[in-house]
Amino acid sequence: MKNFRSLTHILRSFSVSCAVLLPTIVAAQDVVQLGYGRLITNDFLGDLKDRGQTGSYVSSRILGKAWNGSLPDRAGEILEFRLQADVKAPDDLVTPFAGDRPFAGSLSLGLHTHYQHAGFDVSYGGELVVVGPQTRLDQFQTALHDGLGVAPLSAGTRANQIANKTYPGAVVEFSKPFDVGVRSRLRPFVEGRVGVENLIRAGVDFEIGELTRGDLMVRDSITGQRYRTILSDGAGLSFVVGVDTAFVGESVYLPASLGLTLTDRRDRARAGVHWQRKNTHGFFGVTYLGREFTTQSDEQVVGSIRLGLKF
Template identity: 55%
Template sequence: MIRFFTAAALGLLFLTSQADAGERVRLGYGRLINNDFIGDTQDRWRTGSIASSRIYGSGWDGALPDRFGDLLEFRINGEIIAPDNLVNPAAGDRPFAGSLSFGMHTHYQHSKTEISMGLDMVMTGPMTGLGDFQSALHDGLGIEEASDTALAGQIGNGVYPTFVMELGREYALGRAAFRPFLETRIGVETMLRAGADITIGQIGGGELLVRDPASGQRYRTMQKSPAGYSFVVGADIAHVTDSAYLPASRGYALTDSRQRVRAGMHWLGENSSGFYGLTWLGEEFEGQGEGQVVGSIRLNLNF
């Protein structure tokens, strides 16, 4: 099954890259930083990540195109996953993992259903350099670094083609919008996820929003909204069948389900804009004991 979806995604991306490539221009850019230090102030598990998207197409009229491949997103994600204690990891705690991915996705709609699909090439292990990056950052900030023991037990080098697809549909509720969605991921982690988001306010309307894989928060890739505020809440639940970050070969058992509950606020002023959100992440493996809260932030400050 994994081989089938990987082959399909590779074919999808090849065809997409060939279609009208010369007519595309850059339409937008988005990013989101997640860290548990700006959430529950801890330094553990899904401790830090960054998502970045660049959008290309022939134009944008406030709605997704109805043709596959017309709108492209080039996506870069980096994530550091760590045990609860970086210095003396407890037996059975999750291993340190660095993850870096590069992908291409297309966004379009069919019969009012919004479709996002594409392929990420996910790299793990010391070759990503993320373990060294975190150590240097912690050293500069005077924070405890990951010990040699923690880094020696990290997830090893690997490359995982990962197919991602999300189906969503938005329903207007006065000034609010309700958007249920289904998502599947097959690759570095294999899962099926279902959830919904509610947005109250106009910011983000008529724009392309992209879902951050770690928190589930949706970040803006365009600046087409009037000044003001939007408040967002959302939740989802996933059934995960396989995870390269929690390998069964090391004795890890995945939880029966993986939950996320999130809230946040977009604001847009005359010269600046931003987003801040909080996401509760439920337990991901047997023995984790409790969930965690990560914060998400994006700032655009123009002086």
């Protein structure tokens, strides 16, 4: 626990310094947008339900002076501006059972840098996460369900959602890629995160195929799926699988004041495929998400998708 608190203190210092320091590292002249990536995740694309980690959208814009197919050896030369919207919901949107999670909508804006050091790929940055009714995500989901003819959030569910607040946070990841044969790569990683959730995570990704070798890939916080932001040329397929587990110290989304107890660990397992042709590229993946709190009814499976078309 002492080590966990030390990591929390270090990462919180990142959240204060990143927004100030990172933009000054890269000179304004000759900086261009090098890439753009996005990922849509929804549990209806997985197990056809509507609860838990019910839906999210993340997009990343990459700025820098140049990209040569590999990470630079200095922080700040590649900057990622990340925007994410996320909805978490109880099993029953109309009458949640006692001990289920409250509805929570969140919007986050982050600034991250990606580089390599001593053989490790490093990503770190800070974010601001806005939660509560002020995000209007409860209204968005209600309107969407009305349009689809699905039961919307009840007035009681909306009234008992996570309250308005803004949380500064930070995240850091270290990974090390290993070639396994000619066409495969293994990537163990560790991650630390503080802010709306405080956690330490460790896992591994395994990729078969060469399509994404020259890409800049960033990790989605909900599923752990890595999505493409700077795309290399060529065509083909890449298959990915991954597993990880996290030890969570605290979660704004699962407050102890409501009688919720976090599970001892939070497990994920995922698989997906990237493809690229002359005028199209895309990704589809599925992710198993283990229980996050002890009274959660069951695990869930979510699906993630990205589709790009060139005209």
